[in-house]
Amino acid sequence: MSRLQGSRVETLHLPERLKQETADIHKALEDRLDLLRDGFTSTEYAQLLARFYGFYQPWERAALPLLRQWDATLFEHRSKCAALEADLRYLGIAPASLPLCAALPPLEELPWAIGSAYVLEGATLGGQFLRMHFEKRLGIPREAMGFYAVYGANTGAMWKSFREGLIRAESLASPETFVAAARSTFEALAVWLTREPRSSEQVSIAPARSSSRSRDM
Numbered sequence: 001m002s003r004l005q006g007s008r009v010e011t012l013h014l015p016e017r018l019k020q021e022t023a024d025i026h027k028a029l030e031d032r033l034d035l036l037r038d039g040f041t042s043t044e045y046a047q048l049l050a051r052f053y054g055f056y057q058p059w060e061r062a063a064l065p066l067l068r069q070w071d072a073t074l075f076e077h078r079s080k081c082a083a084l085e086a087d088l089r090y091l092g093i094a095p096a097s098l099p100l101c102a103a104l105p106p107l108e109e110l111p112w113a114i115g116s117a118y119v120l121e122g123a124t125l126g127g128q129f130l131r132m133h134f135e136k137r138l139g140i141p142r143e144a145m146g147f148y149a150v151y152g153a154n155t156g157a158m159w160k161s162f163r164e165g166l167i168r169a170e171s172l173a174s175p176e177t178f179v180a181a182a183r184s185t186f187e188a189l190a191v192w193l194t195r196e197p198r199s200s201e202q203v204s205i206a207p208a209r210s211s212s213r214s215r216d217m
Helices: 014-033 042-070 081-090 110-138 152-172 175-194
Strands: 002-005 008-011
Touching: 014 110, 014 152, 014 175, 042 081, 042 110, 042 175, 110 152, 110 175, 152 175
Parallel strands: none
Antiparallel strands: 002 008
């Protein structure tokens, strides 16, 4: 993968290609969620966690077996569902009661699963910042923010190893295939995270687990 820059050819590896060709749809999703806005509440935080679980749970069930078959070591500790379940239970929300996304991107083929994983792994990079923001602005207990620090101090190392995996995967398919998978994942996430909830899906933080600093209590 290369592009012309001046008089030389610059190699563009898959991680950079994915970042470049999903930047627009990534920003569009961030803008729609607008998690840093002043009016974002602790109830919305709980609802967002529930939505994330509804997407990650079926995604991991569909994609992780295939990804681990390709590289068991790389994907051995990349599940986010245990952290999401712990966060939700701390807030008094039963994960088993939550609806699951049925409109996932295609995950049956390995290149598509890898391209899709790029989106979910990339989301861990901003997790530490969001965790500090939610703690400071909303008073969310750290026990309810494990999802946003799922790799903890290993976040950088986990991204580095995933990036190396992406480069090894370049021989599996055309870059356009990986990009299509990543873009489809952003699109599916946007639909799932921003759709209007049914009355049966309303969730909130249990009073016993709320912080006195929470903005909407």
